[in-house]
Amino acid sequence: MRLFTALDLEPGVVANLERLLVELRPTARIQWSPPANLHITTKFIGEWPDERLAELKTALAALPARAAIPVRIHHLGFFPNPHSPRIFWCGIDAPGLAELAGDTDRATAALGVAAETRAFSPHLTLARINLHKTPAARPPALQPLREAIAGLPELEFGRFVAAGFYLYQSQLRPGGSVYTKLAEFPFPS
Numbered sequence: 001m002r003l004f005t006a007l008d009l010e011p012g013v014v015a016n017l018e019r020l021l022v023e024l025r026p027t028a029r030i031q032w033s034p035p036a037n038l039h040i041t042t043k044f045i046g047e048w049p050d051e052r053l054a055e056l057k058t059a060l061a062a063l064p065a066r067a068a069i070p071v072r073i074h075h076l077g078f079f080p081n082p083h084s085p086r087i088f089w090c091g092i093d094a095p096g097l098a099e100l101a102g103d104t105d106r107a108t109a110a111l112g113v114a115a116e117t118r119a120f121s122p123h124l125t126l127a128r129i130n131l132h133k134t135p136a137a138r139p140p141a142l143q144p145l146r147e148a149i150a151g152l153p154e155l156e157f158g159r160f161v162a163a164g165f166y167l168y169q170s171q172l173r174p175g176g177s178v179y180t181k182l183a184e185f186p187f188p189s
Helices: 011-027 050-061 097-109 143-150
Strands: 002-007 040-047 069-079 087-093 123-128 156-162 164-173 176-186
Touching: 011 069, 011 123, 011 143, 011 156, 040 097, 050 097, 050 164, 050 176, 069 097, 069 123
Parallel strands: none
Antiparallel strands: 002 040, 002 164, 069 087, 069 156, 087 123, 164 176
């Protein structure tokens, strides 16, 4: 099974992002994320054997205790840069989130999952941009998207307090990924 850990978004934030995507989707022919699939990934685990699922859950449940994490969803941008983008993202400010990601990384590394080599960069993937589908394919025209972003009245999409994180299974399907919650790990109140 293919697994990751993540924070969920509150329904009000999802609704704000859904309105944003309804407005932006017509401006670019790129692979837009369904709003219901948006989450804040803290660790991509990858393929994990079914028979070791209990071991993984035990390791995640043993992460150091922490307070709830205040989360602010705002700003828009492109990875790795606006000139050759592969990801269209929404930014996240969340004091304590990098520490959760680091603790999760260390706990899963102890079980044999590859440790992260890049700095933690929390974001929501709003769309994926394939610049080179085939040699004959042309990159999607992104200028209308850039203009639509520049015309937005604000780039604030909501705030909430995360009271815990989840272990998810990701199943790749022809219509897109399907995410299933396998376990919840609440923060002490």
